[in-house]
Amino acid sequence: MTGFRTLLYKELLRFWKVSFQTIGAPVLTALLYMLVFSHVLESRVEVFPGVSYGAFLIPGLAMMSLLQNAFANSSSSLVQSKVTGNIVFILLPPLSHAEFYWAYVIAAMVRGMLVGAGVFLVTLVTVSVPFPNLLWALAFAMLGGGILGALGLIAGIWADKFDQMAAFQNFVVMPLTFLSGVFYSIHTLPPFWQAVSHLNPIFYMIDGFRYAFFGASDRSPWMSLAIVTGCFTALSFASLQMIRRGYKLRH
Protein backbone atom coordinates (compact mmCIF):
# COMPACT_ATOMS: atom_id res chain seq x y z
CA MET A 1 0.00 0.00 0.00
CA THR A 2 2.87 2.39 0.73
CA GLY A 3 4.07 2.02 -2.85
CA PHE A 4 0.62 2.89 -4.18
CA ARG A 5 0.26 5.81 -1.78
CA THR A 6 3.64 7.22 -2.77
CA LEU A 7 2.95 6.98 -6.49
CA LEU A 8 -0.46 8.59 -5.98
CA TYR A 9 1.13 11.35 -3.89
CA LYS A 10 3.75 11.95 -6.57
CA GLU A 11 1.10 12.11 -9.30
CA LEU A 12 -1.01 14.54 -7.28
CA LEU A 13 1.99 16.71 -6.47
CA ARG A 14 2.95 16.76 -10.13
CA PHE A 15 -0.17 18.69 -11.17
CA TRP A 16 -0.62 20.51 -7.88
CA LYS A 17 2.80 22.17 -8.14
CA VAL A 18 1.65 23.76 -11.41
CA SER A 19 -2.03 24.13 -10.54
CA PHE A 20 -2.20 27.49 -12.26
CA GLN A 21 -1.90 25.68 -15.60
CA THR A 22 -3.45 22.35 -14.69
CA ILE A 23 -6.53 23.67 -12.89
CA GLY A 24 -6.69 27.43 -13.38
CA ALA A 25 -6.33 27.43 -17.16
CA PRO A 26 -9.11 24.93 -17.96
CA VAL A 27 -11.46 26.69 -15.54
CA LEU A 28 -10.86 29.98 -17.36
CA THR A 29 -11.43 28.30 -20.75
CA ALA A 30 -14.77 26.91 -19.57
CA LEU A 31 -15.80 30.31 -18.26
CA LEU A 32 -15.11 31.81 -21.69
CA TYR A 33 -17.21 29.13 -23.41
CA MET A 34 -19.95 29.87 -20.95
CA LEU A 35 -19.91 33.63 -21.54
CA VAL A 36 -19.89 33.33 -25.32
CA PHE A 37 -22.35 30.47 -25.86
CA SER A 38 -24.89 31.37 -23.25
CA HIS A 39 -24.91 34.96 -24.45
CA VAL A 40 -25.44 33.97 -28.09
CA LEU A 41 -27.93 31.15 -27.53
CA GLU A 42 -29.78 32.12 -24.38
CA SER A 43 -32.90 33.44 -26.06
CA ARG A 44 -33.15 30.76 -28.76
CA VAL A 45 -32.74 27.42 -27.10
CA GLU A 46 -34.66 25.76 -24.32
CA VAL A 47 -33.76 22.11 -24.00
CA PHE A 48 -35.62 21.04 -20.89
CA PRO A 49 -38.82 22.85 -20.00
CA GLY A 50 -38.15 25.65 -17.52
CA VAL A 51 -34.36 25.31 -17.73
CA SER A 52 -32.48 28.20 -19.32
CA TYR A 53 -29.79 27.43 -21.86
CA GLY A 54 -27.11 28.82 -19.55
CA ALA A 55 -28.20 26.52 -16.74
CA PHE A 56 -28.35 23.58 -19.18
CA LEU A 57 -24.82 24.31 -20.31
CA ILE A 58 -23.13 24.44 -16.90
CA PRO A 59 -23.17 20.73 -15.95
CA GLY A 60 -22.12 19.76 -19.47
CA LEU A 61 -19.20 22.18 -19.45
CA ALA A 62 -18.11 21.08 -15.98
CA MET A 63 -18.21 17.43 -17.05
CA MET A 64 -16.41 18.10 -20.33
CA SER A 65 -13.60 19.90 -18.51
CA LEU A 66 -13.44 17.12 -15.94
CA LEU A 67 -13.10 14.48 -18.65
CA GLN A 68 -10.51 16.34 -20.72
CA ASN A 69 -8.34 17.06 -17.70
CA ALA A 70 -8.54 13.54 -16.34
CA PHE A 71 -7.29 12.34 -19.71
CA ALA A 72 -4.58 15.00 -19.86
CA ASN A 73 -3.27 14.11 -16.41
CA SER A 74 -2.46 10.44 -16.82
CA SER A 75 -1.47 10.68 -20.47
CA SER A 76 0.90 13.64 -20.14
CA SER A 77 2.50 12.27 -17.00
CA LEU A 78 3.28 8.95 -18.66
CA VAL A 79 4.52 10.37 -21.95
CA GLN A 80 6.70 12.87 -20.11
CA SER A 81 8.25 10.14 -17.95
CA LYS A 82 8.85 7.98 -21.01
CA VAL A 83 10.41 10.77 -23.05
CA THR A 84 12.69 11.95 -20.22
CA GLY A 85 13.46 8.37 -19.20
CA ASN A 86 12.59 8.84 -15.54
CA ILE A 87 9.87 6.19 -15.91
CA VAL A 88 12.60 3.76 -14.76
CA PHE A 89 12.11 5.06 -11.22
CA ILE A 90 8.61 3.59 -11.33
CA LEU A 91 9.53 0.47 -13.30
CA LEU A 92 12.40 -0.62 -11.01
CA PRO A 93 10.49 -0.78 -7.68
CA PRO A 94 8.22 -3.68 -6.72
CA LEU A 95 4.95 -1.83 -7.45
CA SER A 96 2.17 -4.24 -8.35
CA HIS A 97 0.22 -3.86 -11.60
CA ALA A 98 -2.88 -2.77 -9.70
CA GLU A 99 -0.94 -0.21 -7.64
CA PHE A 100 0.45 1.28 -10.82
CA TYR A 101 -2.96 1.40 -12.46
CA TRP A 102 -4.94 2.87 -9.58
CA ALA A 103 -2.34 5.51 -8.70
CA TYR A 104 -2.51 7.00 -12.19
CA VAL A 105 -6.28 6.68 -12.53
CA ILE A 106 -7.12 8.11 -9.11
CA ALA A 107 -4.76 11.06 -9.63
CA ALA A 108 -6.50 11.69 -12.97
CA MET A 109 -9.91 11.49 -11.28
CA VAL A 110 -8.82 13.97 -8.62
CA ARG A 111 -7.51 16.49 -11.12
CA GLY A 112 -10.62 16.08 -13.28
CA MET A 113 -12.93 16.58 -10.31
CA LEU A 114 -11.03 19.63 -9.08
CA VAL A 115 -11.31 21.20 -12.52
CA GLY A 116 -14.97 20.19 -12.79
CA ALA A 117 -15.76 21.69 -9.39
CA GLY A 118 -13.83 24.85 -10.31
CA VAL A 119 -15.78 25.23 -13.55
CA PHE A 120 -19.05 24.69 -11.73
CA LEU A 121 -18.29 27.29 -9.04
CA VAL A 122 -16.97 29.92 -11.45
CA THR A 123 -19.79 29.62 -13.97
CA LEU A 124 -22.34 29.95 -11.16
CA VAL A 125 -21.61 33.66 -11.16
CA THR A 126 -23.29 33.90 -14.55
CA VAL A 127 -26.39 31.71 -14.12
CA SER A 128 -27.96 29.89 -11.21
CA VAL A 129 -28.34 26.13 -11.35
CA PRO A 130 -30.35 23.87 -9.03
CA PHE A 131 -28.32 22.09 -6.35
CA PRO A 132 -27.53 18.62 -7.70
CA ASN A 133 -28.42 15.22 -6.37
CA LEU A 134 -24.97 14.52 -4.93
CA LEU A 135 -25.07 10.75 -5.31
CA TRP A 136 -25.84 10.85 -9.02
CA ALA A 137 -23.42 13.72 -9.62
CA LEU A 138 -20.54 12.03 -7.79
CA ALA A 139 -21.18 8.67 -9.40
CA PHE A 140 -20.94 10.11 -12.92
CA ALA A 141 -18.06 12.45 -12.05
CA MET A 142 -15.98 9.63 -10.60
CA LEU A 143 -16.76 7.12 -13.31
CA GLY A 144 -16.19 9.69 -16.05
CA GLY A 145 -12.87 10.76 -14.52
CA GLY A 146 -11.90 7.11 -14.11
CA ILE A 147 -12.74 6.26 -17.72
CA LEU A 148 -10.80 9.16 -19.20
CA GLY A 149 -7.98 8.59 -16.69
CA ALA A 150 -7.72 4.98 -17.84
CA LEU A 151 -7.94 6.04 -21.48
CA GLY A 152 -5.13 8.53 -20.81
CA LEU A 153 -3.09 5.76 -19.24
CA ILE A 154 -3.58 3.58 -22.31
CA ALA A 155 -2.72 6.45 -24.65
CA GLY A 156 0.29 7.38 -22.51
CA ILE A 157 1.60 3.83 -22.59
CA TRP A 158 1.01 3.60 -26.34
CA ALA A 159 2.48 6.94 -27.41
CA ASP A 160 6.25 7.23 -27.73
CA LYS A 161 6.30 10.93 -28.47
CA PHE A 162 4.37 14.08 -27.63
CA ASP A 163 3.01 14.46 -31.17
CA GLN A 164 1.45 10.99 -31.08
CA MET A 165 -0.19 12.00 -27.83
CA ALA A 166 -1.43 15.24 -29.34
CA ALA A 167 -2.88 13.28 -32.28
CA PHE A 168 -4.75 10.97 -29.91
CA GLN A 169 -6.08 13.97 -28.01
CA ASN A 170 -7.13 15.91 -31.11
CA PHE A 171 -8.58 13.05 -33.15
CA VAL A 172 -10.15 10.90 -30.44
CA VAL A 173 -10.73 12.75 -27.20
CA MET A 174 -11.76 16.15 -28.53
CA PRO A 175 -14.34 14.87 -31.06
CA LEU A 176 -15.81 12.47 -28.52
CA THR A 177 -16.19 15.17 -25.88
CA PHE A 178 -17.56 17.78 -28.29
CA LEU A 179 -20.03 15.39 -29.96
CA SER A 180 -21.51 14.27 -26.69
CA GLY A 181 -24.31 16.77 -26.18
CA VAL A 182 -22.40 19.27 -24.05
CA PHE A 183 -23.74 22.24 -26.00
CA TYR A 184 -27.09 20.85 -27.12
CA SER A 185 -29.58 18.09 -26.56
CA ILE A 186 -29.00 15.35 -29.09
CA HIS A 187 -32.76 15.44 -29.85
CA THR A 188 -32.03 18.53 -31.89
CA LEU A 189 -29.73 16.51 -34.18
CA PRO A 190 -30.75 14.73 -37.40
CA PRO A 191 -31.58 11.04 -36.76
CA PHE A 192 -28.28 9.75 -38.17
CA TRP A 193 -26.19 11.88 -35.82
CA GLN A 194 -28.47 10.99 -32.95
CA ALA A 195 -27.70 7.33 -33.57
CA VAL A 196 -23.98 8.06 -33.75
CA SER A 197 -24.13 10.00 -30.49
CA HIS A 198 -25.70 7.00 -28.80
CA LEU A 199 -22.51 5.07 -29.54
CA ASN A 200 -20.40 7.67 -27.76
CA PRO A 201 -19.84 6.68 -24.11
CA ILE A 202 -19.17 10.30 -23.20
CA PHE A 203 -22.75 11.14 -24.17
CA TYR A 204 -23.97 8.94 -21.28
CA MET A 205 -21.56 10.56 -18.81
CA ILE A 206 -22.84 14.04 -19.68
CA ASP A 207 -26.47 13.00 -19.87
CA GLY A 208 -26.32 11.17 -16.53
CA PHE A 209 -24.46 14.04 -14.89
CA ARG A 210 -27.08 16.49 -16.12
CA TYR A 211 -29.82 14.30 -14.69
CA ALA A 212 -28.28 14.91 -11.25
CA PHE A 213 -29.09 18.62 -11.67
CA PHE A 214 -32.40 18.75 -13.50
CA GLY A 215 -33.98 15.37 -12.90
CA ALA A 216 -34.49 15.22 -16.65
CA SER A 217 -32.33 13.59 -19.32
CA ASP A 218 -32.33 12.11 -22.83
CA ARG A 219 -31.82 8.60 -21.53
CA SER A 220 -32.66 6.85 -18.29
CA PRO A 221 -29.91 7.61 -15.75
CA TRP A 222 -29.81 3.95 -14.74
CA MET A 223 -29.07 2.93 -18.27
CA SER A 224 -26.37 5.61 -18.50
CA LEU A 225 -24.88 4.39 -15.23
CA ALA A 226 -24.81 0.82 -16.47
CA ILE A 227 -23.11 1.80 -19.73
CA VAL A 228 -20.56 4.02 -18.01
CA THR A 229 -19.77 1.37 -15.40
CA GLY A 230 -19.35 -1.19 -18.17
CA CYS A 231 -16.95 1.10 -20.02
CA PHE A 232 -14.87 1.69 -16.92
CA THR A 233 -14.64 -2.01 -16.20
CA ALA A 234 -13.60 -2.79 -19.77
CA LEU A 235 -10.97 -0.05 -19.89
CA SER A 236 -9.60 -1.02 -16.48
CA PHE A 237 -9.28 -4.58 -17.64
CA ALA A 238 -7.53 -3.52 -20.84
CA SER A 239 -5.13 -1.19 -18.98
CA LEU A 240 -4.22 -3.81 -16.40
CA GLN A 241 -3.59 -6.30 -19.16
CA MET A 242 -1.25 -3.85 -20.90
CA ILE A 243 0.62 -3.16 -17.67
CA ARG A 244 0.88 -6.87 -16.87
CA ARG A 245 2.30 -7.62 -20.31
CA GLY A 246 4.68 -4.66 -20.05
CA TYR A 247 3.39 -3.40 -23.39
CA LYS A 248 5.70 -0.56 -24.56
CA LEU A 249 6.96 -0.10 -21.00
CA ARG A 250 9.16 -3.17 -20.65
CA HIS A 251 10.78 -4.22 -23.92
Add this chain to the structure above:
Amino acid sequence: MVPAISVKSLSKRYGSLQALDGVDLQVEQGEFFALLGPNGAGKTTLISVLAGLARPDAGEVRVMGHDVVRDYRAARRALGVVPQELVFDPFFTVRETLRIQSGYFGLRNNDAWVDEIIDRLDLRAKANANMRALSGGMKRRVLVAQALVHKPPVIILDEPTAGVDVELRQGLWEFVGSLNAEGHTIVLTTHYLEEAETLCGRVAMLKQGRVVALDTTRNLLADLSGLQLSMRLEPDRLPVQFEGRARRDADGAWVMALGRHAEIADVAVALRAEGVELKDLRVLEPDLEEAFVRIMGRR
Protein backbone atom coordinates in the same frame (compact mmCIF):
# COMPACT_ATOMS: atom_id res chain seq x y z
CA MET B 1 23.45 -20.07 -0.18
CA VAL B 2 21.39 -19.01 -3.21
CA PRO B 3 23.42 -17.16 -5.82
CA ALA B 4 22.90 -13.39 -5.89
CA ILE B 5 22.34 -13.56 -9.62
CA SER B 6 21.67 -16.59 -11.75
CA VAL B 7 21.23 -16.38 -15.51
CA LYS B 8 20.54 -19.52 -17.56
CA SER B 9 20.45 -19.68 -21.37
CA LEU B 10 19.20 -16.13 -21.60
CA SER B 11 18.33 -14.81 -25.07
CA LYS B 12 16.89 -11.49 -26.03
CA ARG B 13 16.21 -9.98 -29.45
CA TYR B 14 15.37 -6.46 -30.48
CA GLY B 15 13.72 -6.93 -33.85
CA SER B 16 16.25 -8.75 -35.98
CA LEU B 17 19.13 -7.95 -33.63
CA GLN B 18 20.20 -10.70 -31.23
CA ALA B 19 21.21 -8.57 -28.24
CA LEU B 20 21.78 -11.56 -25.92
CA ASP B 21 22.50 -15.01 -27.26
CA GLY B 22 22.41 -17.82 -24.71
CA VAL B 23 24.02 -16.12 -21.74
CA ASP B 24 24.89 -18.27 -18.72
CA LEU B 25 26.19 -16.53 -15.67
CA GLN B 26 26.17 -16.89 -11.92
CA VAL B 27 27.26 -14.33 -9.35
CA GLU B 28 27.60 -15.47 -5.75
CA GLN B 29 26.55 -13.41 -2.76
CA GLY B 30 29.23 -11.00 -1.59
CA GLU B 31 31.10 -10.89 -4.90
CA PHE B 32 32.44 -7.75 -6.55
CA PHE B 33 31.82 -8.62 -10.19
CA ALA B 34 32.62 -6.82 -13.43
CA LEU B 35 30.62 -7.08 -16.63
CA LEU B 36 32.83 -5.92 -19.47
CA GLY B 37 32.43 -5.64 -23.21
CA PRO B 38 32.61 -3.18 -26.09
CA ASN B 39 29.76 -0.80 -26.96
CA GLY B 40 26.69 -2.75 -27.97
CA ALA B 41 27.89 -6.02 -26.45
CA GLY B 42 24.67 -6.41 -24.48
CA LYS B 43 25.69 -5.35 -20.96
CA THR B 44 22.83 -2.91 -20.47
CA THR B 45 20.40 -5.37 -22.04
CA LEU B 46 21.45 -8.03 -19.54
CA ILE B 47 21.00 -5.58 -16.67
CA SER B 48 17.59 -4.55 -18.04
CA VAL B 49 16.43 -8.16 -18.01
CA LEU B 50 17.68 -8.58 -14.43
CA ALA B 51 15.81 -5.42 -13.43
CA GLY B 52 12.60 -6.34 -15.24
CA LEU B 53 12.94 -3.42 -17.68
CA ALA B 54 13.16 -5.88 -20.56
CA ARG B 55 11.48 -9.25 -20.93
CA PRO B 56 13.63 -12.27 -21.77
CA ASP B 57 12.73 -14.19 -24.95
CA ALA B 58 14.15 -17.39 -23.53
CA GLY B 59 15.99 -18.52 -20.45
CA GLU B 60 15.66 -18.14 -16.74
CA VAL B 61 16.87 -15.21 -14.67
CA ARG B 62 16.86 -14.99 -10.89
CA VAL B 63 17.93 -12.41 -8.34
CA MET B 64 18.54 -13.85 -4.86
CA GLY B 65 16.61 -16.90 -6.00
CA HIS B 66 13.54 -14.95 -7.18
CA ASP B 67 12.50 -15.30 -10.81
CA VAL B 68 12.48 -11.81 -12.32
CA VAL B 69 9.27 -12.43 -14.28
CA ARG B 70 7.15 -14.73 -12.13
CA ASP B 71 8.28 -13.42 -8.75
CA TYR B 72 8.99 -9.89 -9.91
CA ARG B 73 8.19 -8.08 -6.69
CA ALA B 74 10.61 -10.10 -4.54
CA ALA B 75 13.28 -9.93 -7.24
CA ARG B 76 12.99 -6.15 -7.50
CA ARG B 77 13.10 -5.71 -3.73
CA ALA B 78 16.45 -7.51 -3.72
CA LEU B 79 17.96 -5.39 -6.47
CA GLY B 80 19.25 -1.82 -6.74
CA VAL B 81 20.13 -0.57 -10.21
CA VAL B 82 22.04 2.56 -11.17
CA PRO B 83 21.01 3.13 -14.79
CA GLN B 84 23.50 4.09 -17.47
CA GLU B 85 21.46 7.06 -18.70
CA LEU B 86 21.48 10.20 -16.58
CA VAL B 87 17.78 10.48 -15.80
CA PHE B 88 15.98 12.54 -13.16
CA ASP B 89 12.59 13.98 -12.32
CA PRO B 90 12.80 17.78 -12.62
CA PHE B 91 9.81 18.24 -10.33
CA PHE B 92 11.62 17.36 -7.13
CA THR B 93 14.56 18.16 -4.87
CA VAL B 94 17.23 15.60 -4.01
CA ARG B 95 15.64 14.77 -0.68
CA GLU B 96 12.12 14.54 -2.14
CA THR B 97 13.44 12.25 -4.85
CA LEU B 98 14.94 9.91 -2.27
CA ARG B 99 11.87 9.96 -0.03
CA ILE B 100 9.60 9.17 -2.96
CA GLN B 101 11.89 6.38 -4.13
CA SER B 102 11.80 4.90 -0.61
CA GLY B 103 8.01 5.01 -0.74
CA TYR B 104 7.90 3.09 -4.02
CA PHE B 105 9.79 0.33 -2.24
CA GLY B 106 7.22 0.34 0.54
CA LEU B 107 9.41 2.10 3.10
CA ARG B 108 7.74 4.81 5.16
CA ASN B 109 10.15 5.94 7.85
CA ASN B 110 13.37 5.80 5.93
CA ASP B 111 14.73 9.25 6.78
CA ALA B 112 17.65 8.03 8.88
CA TRP B 113 18.98 5.89 6.05
CA VAL B 114 18.24 8.57 3.44
CA ASP B 115 20.30 11.02 5.52
CA GLU B 116 23.11 8.52 5.76
CA ILE B 117 23.32 7.96 2.01
CA ILE B 118 23.10 11.71 1.42
CA ASP B 119 26.13 12.11 3.69
CA ARG B 120 28.08 9.17 2.35
CA LEU B 121 27.60 10.37 -1.23
CA ASP B 122 28.51 13.91 -0.25
CA LEU B 123 25.14 15.34 -1.28
CA ARG B 124 24.43 17.22 1.96
CA ALA B 125 24.97 20.68 0.45
CA LYS B 126 22.54 19.91 -2.39
CA ALA B 127 19.93 17.97 -0.41
CA ASN B 128 17.29 20.66 -0.84
CA ALA B 129 18.26 21.75 -4.33
CA ASN B 130 16.01 20.97 -7.27
CA MET B 131 17.27 18.10 -9.43
CA ARG B 132 17.40 20.44 -12.42
CA ALA B 133 19.99 22.63 -10.68
CA LEU B 134 22.50 19.80 -10.18
CA SER B 135 25.61 19.21 -12.26
CA GLY B 136 25.93 15.96 -14.21
CA GLY B 137 28.17 14.35 -11.61
CA MET B 138 25.80 15.33 -8.82
CA LYS B 139 22.86 13.84 -10.71
CA ARG B 140 24.87 10.64 -11.06
CA ARG B 141 25.33 10.54 -7.28
CA VAL B 142 21.59 10.92 -6.78
CA LEU B 143 21.05 7.99 -9.15
CA VAL B 144 23.37 5.93 -6.96
CA ALA B 145 21.51 7.07 -3.86
CA GLN B 146 18.15 6.15 -5.43
CA ALA B 147 19.39 2.64 -6.10
CA LEU B 148 20.28 2.25 -2.43
CA VAL B 149 17.18 3.54 -0.63
CA HIS B 150 15.95 0.02 0.11
CA LYS B 151 19.37 -1.39 1.10
CA PRO B 152 19.28 -4.01 -1.63
CA PRO B 153 21.49 -7.07 -1.17
CA VAL B 154 22.42 -6.89 -4.86
CA ILE B 155 23.59 -3.63 -6.44
CA ILE B 156 24.20 -3.18 -10.16
CA LEU B 157 25.98 -0.10 -11.46
CA ASP B 158 25.85 0.48 -15.21
CA GLU B 159 28.85 2.68 -16.05
CA PRO B 160 28.60 4.75 -12.89
CA THR B 161 31.87 6.59 -13.54
CA ALA B 162 31.17 7.79 -17.09
CA GLY B 163 31.69 11.56 -17.09
CA VAL B 164 32.55 11.71 -13.42
CA ASP B 165 35.53 13.57 -11.96
CA VAL B 166 38.46 11.88 -10.20
CA GLU B 167 37.39 12.86 -6.71
CA LEU B 168 33.87 11.53 -7.08
CA ARG B 169 35.13 8.40 -8.77
CA GLN B 170 37.39 7.65 -5.82
CA GLY B 171 34.71 8.54 -3.30
CA LEU B 172 32.21 6.38 -5.13
CA TRP B 173 34.48 3.34 -5.20
CA GLU B 174 35.30 3.77 -1.55
CA PHE B 175 31.58 3.84 -0.75
CA VAL B 176 30.75 0.90 -2.99
CA GLY B 177 33.74 -0.98 -1.55
CA SER B 178 32.41 -0.45 1.97
CA LEU B 179 28.97 -1.69 0.87
CA ASN B 180 30.64 -4.79 -0.53
CA ALA B 181 32.53 -5.26 2.76
CA GLU B 182 29.17 -5.09 4.56
CA GLY B 183 27.99 -8.02 2.46
CA HIS B 184 26.29 -6.42 -0.54
CA THR B 185 26.91 -8.08 -3.88
CA ILE B 186 28.19 -5.58 -6.43
CA VAL B 187 28.05 -5.88 -10.22
CA LEU B 188 29.45 -3.09 -12.32
CA THR B 189 30.05 -2.30 -15.94
CA THR B 190 32.74 0.10 -16.99
CA HIS B 191 34.94 0.94 -19.93
CA TYR B 192 37.79 1.90 -17.56
CA LEU B 193 39.36 -1.51 -17.25
CA GLU B 194 41.81 -0.54 -14.52
CA GLU B 195 38.78 0.12 -12.30
CA ALA B 196 37.49 -3.37 -12.86
CA GLU B 197 40.97 -4.81 -12.35
CA THR B 198 41.54 -3.21 -8.96
CA LEU B 199 38.01 -3.64 -7.63
CA CYS B 200 36.55 -6.83 -9.01
CA GLY B 201 37.32 -10.37 -7.99
CA ARG B 202 35.67 -11.86 -11.04
CA VAL B 203 35.01 -10.72 -14.57
CA ALA B 204 32.61 -11.66 -17.36
CA MET B 205 33.31 -10.38 -20.85
CA LEU B 206 30.47 -10.08 -23.32
CA LYS B 207 30.80 -9.81 -27.05
CA GLN B 208 27.85 -9.61 -29.40
CA GLY B 209 25.52 -10.97 -26.77
CA ARG B 210 27.67 -13.95 -25.77
CA VAL B 211 29.88 -14.54 -22.74
CA VAL B 212 33.37 -14.92 -24.19
CA ALA B 213 35.27 -14.99 -20.91
CA LEU B 214 34.24 -15.71 -17.34
CA ASP B 215 36.93 -16.09 -14.73
CA THR B 216 38.61 -14.53 -11.73
CA THR B 217 40.57 -11.39 -12.47
CA ARG B 218 43.68 -13.18 -11.22
CA ASN B 219 43.32 -16.07 -13.68
CA LEU B 220 42.65 -13.77 -16.59
CA LEU B 221 45.86 -11.88 -15.83
CA ALA B 222 47.86 -15.07 -15.22
CA ASP B 223 47.03 -16.23 -18.75
CA LEU B 224 48.94 -13.27 -20.13
CA SER B 225 52.62 -13.01 -20.94
CA GLY B 226 53.54 -11.76 -17.49
CA LEU B 227 55.96 -9.05 -16.53
CA GLN B 228 57.67 -7.12 -19.32
CA LEU B 229 60.46 -4.60 -19.37
CA SER B 230 60.52 -1.82 -21.92
CA MET B 231 63.78 0.14 -22.35
CA ARG B 232 65.58 2.60 -24.58
CA LEU B 233 69.34 2.33 -24.76
CA GLU B 234 72.20 4.69 -25.60
CA PRO B 235 73.99 3.50 -27.63
CA ASP B 236 71.12 1.42 -28.98
CA ARG B 237 72.94 -1.92 -28.62
CA LEU B 238 71.58 -4.91 -26.72
CA PRO B 239 74.09 -7.03 -24.72
CA VAL B 240 74.55 -10.40 -26.42
CA GLN B 241 73.15 -12.45 -23.56
CA PHE B 242 69.72 -10.84 -24.06
CA GLU B 243 69.52 -11.37 -27.80
CA GLY B 244 66.66 -13.65 -28.63
CA ARG B 245 64.86 -12.71 -25.41
CA ALA B 246 64.07 -9.14 -26.47
CA ARG B 247 62.15 -7.70 -29.40
CA ARG B 248 61.60 -4.20 -30.66
CA ASP B 249 58.15 -2.68 -30.23
CA ALA B 250 56.47 -0.31 -32.67
CA ASP B 251 58.20 2.72 -31.14
CA GLY B 252 61.65 1.18 -31.38
CA ALA B 253 62.01 0.39 -27.68
CA TRP B 254 63.35 -2.99 -26.57
CA VAL B 255 60.76 -5.18 -24.87
CA MET B 256 61.81 -8.19 -22.86
CA ALA B 257 59.81 -10.67 -20.83
CA LEU B 258 60.86 -11.15 -17.22
CA GLY B 259 60.18 -13.98 -14.80
CA ARG B 260 60.46 -11.93 -11.63
CA HIS B 261 60.92 -8.29 -10.63
CA ALA B 262 64.41 -9.14 -9.27
CA GLU B 263 65.62 -9.72 -12.84
CA ILE B 264 65.46 -5.99 -13.41
CA ALA B 265 68.63 -5.63 -11.32
CA ASP B 266 70.44 -8.29 -13.40
CA VAL B 267 69.55 -6.42 -16.60
CA ALA B 268 70.83 -3.13 -15.15
CA VAL B 269 74.12 -4.72 -14.09
CA ALA B 270 74.65 -6.32 -17.50
CA LEU B 271 73.97 -3.02 -19.29
CA ARG B 272 76.45 -1.13 -17.12
CA ALA B 273 79.12 -3.79 -17.74
CA GLU B 274 78.67 -3.21 -21.50
CA GLY B 275 78.83 0.58 -21.07
CA VAL B 276 75.24 1.00 -22.30
CA GLU B 277 73.20 3.76 -20.71
CA LEU B 278 69.49 3.40 -19.91
CA LYS B 279 67.60 6.36 -21.41
CA ASP B 280 64.17 5.12 -20.36
CA LEU B 281 62.94 2.15 -18.39
CA ARG B 282 59.40 0.99 -17.82
CA VAL B 283 58.01 -2.13 -16.23
CA LEU B 284 54.86 -3.36 -17.99
CA GLU B 285 52.59 -5.35 -15.69
CA PRO B 286 50.02 -7.54 -17.36
CA ASP B 287 46.70 -5.77 -17.13
CA LEU B 288 43.06 -6.45 -17.77
CA GLU B 289 43.09 -4.18 -20.77
CA GLU B 290 45.56 -6.52 -22.46
CA ALA B 291 43.42 -9.54 -21.57
CA PHE B 292 40.37 -7.70 -22.89
CA VAL B 293 41.98 -6.79 -26.19
CA ARG B 294 43.16 -10.36 -26.72
CA ILE B 295 39.85 -11.98 -25.85
CA MET B 296 37.88 -9.56 -28.00
CA GLY B 297 40.31 -10.04 -30.87
CA ARG B 298 39.80 -13.81 -30.88
CA ARG B 299 37.47 -15.28 -33.44
